[in-house]
Amino acid sequence: MSLLNLCRGYKTISIIGLGKNTGKTVALNHLLSEINKEKIPIGITSIGRDGEDMDLVYDIEKPKIHVEKGTLIATTMELIYISSANVSIIEKTDYTSPLGDIVISKVESSGDIQIAGPQSISAIKDVSNKMLNIGGEFVIVDGAIDRKSSAAPSISDATIMATGGILSPDMDKVIEDTLHQVEVFSLPVIEDKESRSIIEGLMAQNKIAIIDKDLKINPINLQTALGGGKVLGERLDHKSKYVVVPGSLVKNTIKDLIDTTKIYKDIDIVIKDGTKIFINSRDWMKFKKQGIKVKVLNPINLIGITINPYCPNGPSFEPREFLNKMRKSISHIPVMDLVLEKSERM
Known part of the structure; x- marks a missing residue:
């Protein structure tokens, strides 16, 4: 299943996780890979921080964020200095984060990068618009761990949500919690x-x-x-x-x-x-x-759900069983295990 096809037609897409290690960065890299194949100019920013080498909570290696030439990024100068991608600075913004001043840059040669964008909804919206105006076809907003604010309609036109076994050792409880989030994201709207x-x-x-x-x-x-x-x-x-x-x-x-x-x-x-x-x-x-x-007042446009059966601090779920049960419980939104689907194609 193509994440890129789900994103077509939207200007701002947020990717959020229901907790640490639910596969949010895996979903982001999967989407970036599909975008790179079609050479679509896009922008990326984050309402938290992503792309670090290690998860300090679980002491495990984290997936890096890989970007190709032409990608626009809103992050801090400090993180640009320690990234392997070569970038050129386009604009210094008026926004800061705990990790430094936010700048908008363009990738000149591919590599890995860390992203830490502005902390407020209004600032995220502003830097996203800047990247769209510079030439991004759409912007991806990487949500902070267990922080769902980037899914707000005031920030993003569409949302991809990552969930997984880290939430509970009980598969049914993970599905219950995921269903709950789907429900509150789809509450009825005031029509009058x-x-x-x-x-x-x-x-x-x-x-x-x-x-x-x-x-x-x-x-x-x-x-x-x-x-x-x-x-x-x-x-x-x-x-x-x-x-x-x-x-x-x-x-x-x-x-x-x-x-x-x-x-x-x-x-x-x-x-x-x-x-x-x-x-x-x-x-x-x-x-x-x-x-x-x-x-x-405004519903959240949840366009896809990615799942991660792996749990770093306990038993993991059988991937196919987890995927089938989640799809049976949530039939109106595409549900995918990106790692499982990749392995089955090989």
Whole structure:
């Protein structure tokens, strides 16, 4: 199965992992290999750091990121100096990271490179646009370990997600957690145009609010919804329609809301997108059964899932069994084991 074919037509593609050693860098290199065969000019950046020689947690060698001539890269000067690829600097940006100033460069001769891009969503979007304007056909945003923010629609048009045996020694639990992430990435969208306009305005101002059935706004004096479930519950009444939460949605907020009022069953909690949910699969299923409903302003376009049956600190899964079970559980999105498919072609 071709990752490149899944990416065609999009300008910004993020690759995220549900944890360390789920195969995110393998997916990135696989996609780069397909891109290089067709000599497509692209850009690469990262919201974290990738391409290091060793995994310091598990003390194992990590796959390097290999780039070919013509590739555009947004990374730090410090990492360019220690990379084997020869690059020329195109532009020094206004952004920095813990590893130094971010520059946009062009690969002049192929080699391995480490990538560490800007830390904020707005900065990632800006350097991606710069690379598109310079001549990149599309940009790949490499997500940080166990950090899903690069999948946000405000950054990327499409997302590839890597999952694997590192998440749990129980295959069914890995599939359950992966299904959970697919679900929160695909939450229903607020369709009503007038409601959307009001909610977008509140989100832009980072304001928590309750909106009633007449679309009247009742602002809530909270800086964050963290620990605010009881306050929200006390402010709900039978006219309430939406609870707008601009930031993160966590377990305790939902639990306190449920414990405070039964009216929560008649309202929709609205968040920006699925990257704002920080609730595990078991709690999420429990809350759904209790009647919690969550909607988003913007859904995440998950176009593919890659799996890694290998676990560096425990038993690994049988690759074909893992792939078949994952595909059976997630049939509406392409699921692939890139290493297995490569070995079967040899």
